[in-house]
Amino acid sequence: MSRNGGGSRVRGPNSALTEFLRERGIDALAIRNRYEQTQQRQQDENGITEEDGVVTVSSSANRRRSGATEAVVTPSARQKKKSKKKRDQDDEDDEFILDRISRPKPGQIEFCAECQNRFTVTAYSKAARTGEGLLCHSCGSKYAQEEKQQKKTQISSRKKRKSVAAALLDRQDVMVPKLQDVCIKLIAKYIDDVDVLGDIGEFNLDKIARILSRNRSLRDNTVKLFLTPAIKSLRFWDCSNLCSDSFKLIASFCPQLESLTLSMCGQMTDGVVDYYAEKLTDLHSISFNGAFLIRNPCWINFFNIRGSQLIKISIANTLRFDRSALQALVNNCPDLEELSFSRVGNLTADDLVLLLKLPKLTSLELSYMKEALTDDTIIEILKLVGHQLVSLNLDDCETLSDRVLLEGIRPYCGKLQTLSLGLGESFSNEALASLFRDWDVNNGLINVNLMRCTNIGDEGIQALIEHSAKTLVILNLNSVYPLTDSTIHLLAASDCEFLSQLDIGFIHCVGDREVEMLSERCPSLQLIEAYGNIRITEVAKIKHGVRLIGRQSDTI
Incomplete structure (x- = not known):
C-alpha cells in the first residue's frame, strides 16, 4: 500500500x-x-x-x-x-x-514485525522486542512461551537459593542427599498414608520424629508408628497435637523404655505420669518440657515409685513444681547424676539448698530462674559437687555476681568441661580473666557459652583462649559487644585444633578478613554463625567444608 x-x-x-x-x-x-x-x-x-x-x-x-x-x-x-x-x-x-x-488501535490491520504477515490488531497484541511494530498472534505466542520459560527458570533459581539458605539455617550441607535421607523425607511427607515403619532402627526413627515435630505433623494417628515393644529410647520434640490417651500409648506399647523425652507436652495430665510410674519399670532418664498440667502430688508419687532408678531428670517450663516436689526428688533419687531445671518458676533460693542432698551430680543446669539463684546458694552447691561436675549451666544468671566465678567455680570445679553463663550481664571482665588465668586445676573447657555477657571484653575472652584453646570444641560469643579484632586474631592464631562451632554474631569488629582467618587457621571448624555482622560480605573466601550462616548477602 x-x-x-x-x-x-x-x-x-x-x-x-x-x-x-x-x-x-x-x-x-x-x-x-x-x-x-x-x-x-x-x-x-x-x-x-x-x-x-x-x-x-x-x-x-x-x-x-x-x-x-x-x-x-x-x-x-x-x-x-x-x-x-x-x-x-x-x-x-x-x-x-x-x-x-x-500504537495501532484494536481492529486495525497491521503487518507483523517478525513474519510480515497481515493480522488484525487486538488489545492483547504484543510489541516486537526491537520496539518497532507489533507481532501477530502466532509470533506473539512463540515469544510468550519463551517468556514463560524464562519466568520458570527465574522461579527455579529463586527456589534453589532459598533451599541453600534454608539448609544453612538448619546447619546442613547443600549436596546430593543420600538415598536413605530421601526415603526418610518421603515417609515423613506422606506419614498419614503409612501403615507401619518396620525395623528401620532407632536412629532413623528419631530422624522421622524430628521432621514430623518440625512440621507439627506428630498427631494421635501417627505417633503409633514409633511405638514398638523393643524400643528403649524415644524422643518427641513437639507433642502439642497429642492428647492424653496418646501419651499413655507410649507406656502401653513400649514397656522396655529406658529414656523418654517429651517436649511441648502441654496436654499431658497427672494420669499419664501415674501410668508411666506404674508401667515403665526400666525408665532411668526423663525429660519433660512444658508439662504445666502436672501437679505436685503427681510429681511426688512418680519420684516415690521410680526415683531410685532415675539418673537423669530434666524439667522445663512449668509453675507447678515447688519445694514439696523437689524434696521428694532429692529424697528418692540418690543416684541422680544429671539434673536440669529451666524456667521452673516456683522454686526459691531456700528450696535449691535441698540439692546438697544429691552428692553424685555430674551435670547441673539452673537456667532462667532469676529469683532462685543467689551467690551463697550456688557456692554452697559447688562446694559439695563441684569437684565432680563436668557441666554447669547458669544461663540468665544476672542475679549472680563475680563471687560465683572466683569463690565457686575456680576453687571447686577442676573437672568442668562445659560452662554456660548466657545473659550473664553481671559478670565483669576482670573476674572472668581471673577465673581462667593460671587455672591449673582445670585442663581446659570443651563447650563455653558467654552469649550476651555484655560486660566482658578482650581481657576475659583472651584469658579463656589462652587457657582452653587446645580443648575448645564449641564457643559462643554472640553479642559480646566490647570485643575488638585483636581477640578474634588471637583466636585464629591459637590454632584451635578441635574448634568446630563458633558463634560470633553481633560482634561488630568481625569482617571478611576475620572469618577468612578463622576458617583457614582452625582445621576442625565446620560452622560459623555471624548474624548481625554487616562487615561480613559475599566477598569473604571461606574454606571448603566450613558453613557460614547469618551473612546478610545469603538471603532467602
Missing part, C-alpha cells in the same frame, strides 16, 4: 500513520519544542535568565518597588543533576506519548 502524490516511498499502514502524525506536527521534536517554549515562558514570567551557565533571577515586582534588584546564582552540582534528571524524564515522557499515539 503506497501513499498517493509527491512520489513518496512510504509503504505500509504503520508508516502511513507515522506520516499522518508528522504532517500534523505530532512528533518528538514538536513535543520537545512545545515543552521548551512553555519552560521559557515560565522563566520569563519569573524573571529568570541563563547566560554561560550563570542563572540570573530578577523580580519585576521588586524592581517596581525598590529599583532594580537582581540576584546572581551559580548552579550547584545538585541543581545541575536535578536539571539533567528532569530533561531525561521529559524525554521518557515524550517517548511514552509517541508510543501511545502511534
Whole structure:
C-alpha cells in the first residue's frame, strides 16, 4: 500500500500513520519544542535568565518597588543533576506519548514485525522486542512461551537459593542427599498414608520424629508408628497435637523404655505420669518440657515409685513444681547424676539448698530462674559437687555476681568441661580473666557459652583462649559487644585444633578478613554463625567444608 502524490516511498499502514502524525506536527521534536517554549515562558514570567551557565533571577515586582534588584546564582552540582534528571524524564515522557499515539488501535490491520504477515490488531497484541511494530498472534505466542520459560527458570533459581539458605539455617550441607535421607523425607511427607515403619532402627526413627515435630505433623494417628515393644529410647520434640490417651500409648506399647523425652507436652495430665510410674519399670532418664498440667502430688508419687532408678531428670517450663516436689526428688533419687531445671518458676533460693542432698551430680543446669539463684546458694552447691561436675549451666544468671566465678567455680570445679553463663550481664571482665588465668586445676573447657555477657571484653575472652584453646570444641560469643579484632586474631592464631562451632554474631569488629582467618587457621571448624555482622560480605573466601550462616548477602 503506497501513499498517493509527491512520489513518496512510504509503504505500509504503520508508516502511513507515522506520516499522518508528522504532517500534523505530532512528533518528538514538536513535543520537545512545545515543552521548551512553555519552560521559557515560565522563566520569563519569573524573571529568570541563563547566560554561560550563570542563572540570573530578577523580580519585576521588586524592581517596581525598590529599583532594580537582581540576584546572581551559580548552579550547584545538585541543581545541575536535578536539571539533567528532569530533561531525561521529559524525554521518557515524550517517548511514552509517541508510543501511545502511534500504537495501532484494536481492529486495525497491521503487518507483523517478525513474519510480515497481515493480522488484525487486538488489545492483547504484543510489541516486537526491537520496539518497532507489533507481532501477530502466532509470533506473539512463540515469544510468550519463551517468556514463560524464562519466568520458570527465574522461579527455579529463586527456589534453589532459598533451599541453600534454608539448609544453612538448619546447619546442613547443600549436596546430593543420600538415598536413605530421601526415603526418610518421603515417609515423613506422606506419614498419614503409612501403615507401619518396620525395623528401620532407632536412629532413623528419631530422624522421622524430628521432621514430623518440625512440621507439627506428630498427631494421635501417627505417633503409633514409633511405638514398638523393643524400643528403649524415644524422643518427641513437639507433642502439642497429642492428647492424653496418646501419651499413655507410649507406656502401653513400649514397656522396655529406658529414656523418654517429651517436649511441648502441654496436654499431658497427672494420669499419664501415674501410668508411666506404674508401667515403665526400666525408665532411668526423663525429660519433660512444658508439662504445666502436672501437679505436685503427681510429681511426688512418680519420684516415690521410680526415683531410685532415675539418673537423669530434666524439667522445663512449668509453675507447678515447688519445694514439696523437689524434696521428694532429692529424697528418692540418690543416684541422680544429671539434673536440669529451666524456667521452673516456683522454686526459691531456700528450696535449691535441698540439692546438697544429691552428692553424685555430674551435670547441673539452673537456667532462667532469676529469683532462685543467689551467690551463697550456688557456692554452697559447688562446694559439695563441684569437684565432680563436668557441666554447669547458669544461663540468665544476672542475679549472680563475680563471687560465683572466683569463690565457686575456680576453687571447686577442676573437672568442668562445659560452662554456660548466657545473659550473664553481671559478670565483669576482670573476674572472668581471673577465673581462667593460671587455672591449673582445670585442663581446659570443651563447650563455653558467654552469649550476651555484655560486660566482658578482650581481657576475659583472651584469658579463656589462652587457657582452653587446645580443648575448645564449641564457643559462643554472640553479642559480646566490647570485643575488638585483636581477640578474634588471637583466636585464629591459637590454632584451635578441635574448634568446630563458633558463634560470633553481633560482634561488630568481625569482617571478611576475620572469618577468612578463622576458617583457614582452625582445621576442625565446620560452622560459623555471624548474624548481625554487616562487615561480613559475599566477598569473604571461606574454606571448603566450613558453613557460614547469618551473612546478610545469603538471603532467602
